[in-house]
Amino acid sequence: SLTLKHGAHRLGKRTDPMMERWRNYGLGQFIHWGLYAIPGGHWNGAYYGGAAEWIRAWKGMPNEQYDNLYKEFDPAEFDPKAWAEQAKDMGAKYMIITTKHHDGFCLWPSEFTDYDVTNTPYGNDIIGPLVEAYDAVGIDVYLYFSVMDWNHPGYRSKLETINDKEAYEEFKEFTRNQLLELLERYPTTKGLWFDGTWDAAWKEQADFADNLATEMREMIPGLIIGSRFRPDDYGNRHFDSNGDLMGDYEQGWERKLPETYEETKGNDWDCVMTVPENQWGYHSDWRGHVKTSYELIEMLVKSVSLDGNFVMNFGPNGQGEIRQEETQLAKEIGEWMDKNNEAIYGCGYLDWEKQDWGYYTKDRQTGKIYMIVFNRPLNGALKIKTPDKVSLDKVYSLKDSSQSFVPEEIHKNEFFIHYPFSEHIDSPIVIVIEPSSNEIDQNNSYQKA
Numbered sequence: 001s002l003t004l005k006h007g008a009h010r011l012g013k014r015t016d017p018m019m020e021r022w023r024n025y026g027l028g029q030f031i032h033w034g035l036y037a038i039p040g041g042h043w044n045g046a047y048y049g050g051a052a053e054w055i056r057a058w059k060g061m062p063n064e065q066y067d068n069l070y071k072e073f074d075p076a077e078f079d080p081k082a083w084a085e086q087a088k089d090m091g092a093k094y095m096i097i098t099t100k101h102h103d104g105f106c107l108w109p110s111e112f113t114d115y116d117v118t119n120t121p122y123g124n125d126i127i128g129p130l131v132e133a134y135d136a137v138g139i140d141v142y143l144y145f146s147v148m149d150w151n152h153p154g155y156r157s158k159l160e161t162i163n164d165k166e167a168y169e170e171f172k173e174f175t176r177n178q179l180l181e182l183l184e185r186y187p188t189t190k191g192l193w194f195d196g197t198w199d200a201a202w203k204e205q206a207d208f209a210d211n212l213a214t215e216m217r218e219m220i221p222g223l224i225i226g227s228r229f230r231p232d233d234y235g236n237r238h239f240d241s242n243g244d245l246m247g248d249y250e251q252g253w254e255r256k257l258p259e260t261y262e263e264t265k266g267n268d269w270d271c272v273m274t275v276p277e278n279q280w281g282y283h284s285d286w287r288g289h290v291k292t293s294y295e296l297i298e299m300l301v302k303s304v305s306l307d308g309n310f311v312m313n314f315g316p317n318g319q320g321e322i323r324q325e326e327t328q329l330a331k332e333i334g335e336w337m338d339k340n341n342e343a344i345y346g347c348g349y350l351d352w353e354k355q356d357w358g359y360y361t362k363d364r365q366t367g368k369i370y371m372i373v374f375n376r377p378l379n380g381a382l383k384i385k386t387p388d389k390v391s392l393d394k395v396y397s398l399k400d401s402s403q404s405f406v407p408e409e410i411h412k413n414e415f416f417i418h419y420p421f422s423e424h425i426d427s428p429i430v431i432v433i434e435p436s437s438n439e440i441d442q443n444n445s446y447q448k449a
């Protein structure tokens, strides 16, 4: 393998308490909020179908008009406590907020630019009250930060001239200053979710980024930073030039999910997901498919079943309101989570053969196994294949533990559970298996429930 100065500094998962906590979240909330929520995908009566938070980049949208939107930013309905309550009721364990998206507008009072909330009619810090409100309800806060910054004069996508390099040095200083400022202002931050790091210019900054990551981790010990932040010596991100994961978890699953455990390479990872096909910031006219709570719950369960976290995106509007479609989804997901979160929180991958009816999750502490059923077989027979020497001692319905099942053995290590499906079931059901095996698996050191 290559000798790298700025490649992965750790092989395998982080095992410290902060990362253990992260690993057991299951469900997160992404919030994309900024000036782009004001146009909401429209400008001068024209509809822009691309991602609403990228409207400044779409042709026909005059940059200087976008750059003056800050003069209109006055979200009278912004209510961080209400947002935090809603996220709590949904069952989110962490929240990721855009402090600065690609447009460079800062939702906190930054010492290092005038392009921030203090120079708007609203005038106040947005990030601070959000951090406070979410901390108050026990939801951990992570800060999204875009390195790419269309507002800063020193930003470059690539470094070609001497001038580029000199300007970019100022930009790097500015970026460092803003990041240290954020960690200084919001010390309860548990981690940073970086974006906008694909540029050639940034890919040349292995040394700078590595040192900056070290500095940030010194400021907040245990700080969690994913694989999108730094490039290695050869400009590779996510995985270094030896194929080793850089950062504390893999951030490659944006609007997509792995199919198999192998695809996750055994790393920690999160999936960040939009409700419509591709809108992160507020778009007033969602076209195309809008995901149902059933689909989002399946993505959540699939993520947890493959040792990942699932982060559902919310895009508040220009007034600071959570839109009605997202409120409804949060309510429906919360109702399911109220009854079934035991199969999500603190759970992860189970190495039993995947079956068509849905997903297994395993509680990392108790070893309890959950069958989360989305696709009921017409004959009601749910197939289970177990590893050798595992018998299914106690099998019962999560919603009613008195409803137990005696698995029918159909082959060695192969069973049917005959579930009395009735037509009225319209949300995923969870069956609990308390396995006992002839040799207790040392990892599980399984105790009776």
Ligand SMILES: COc1ccc([C@@H]2N[C@@H](C)[C@@H](O)[C@H]2O)cc1
Pocket (backbone or CB within 6 Å): 051, 053, 054, 195, 196, 254, 272, 280
């Ligand atoms: C295809 O290029 C991009 C670049 C940036 C994004 C940003 N990442 C998401 C988490 C949103 O912030 C989106 O604007 C999406 C697609």
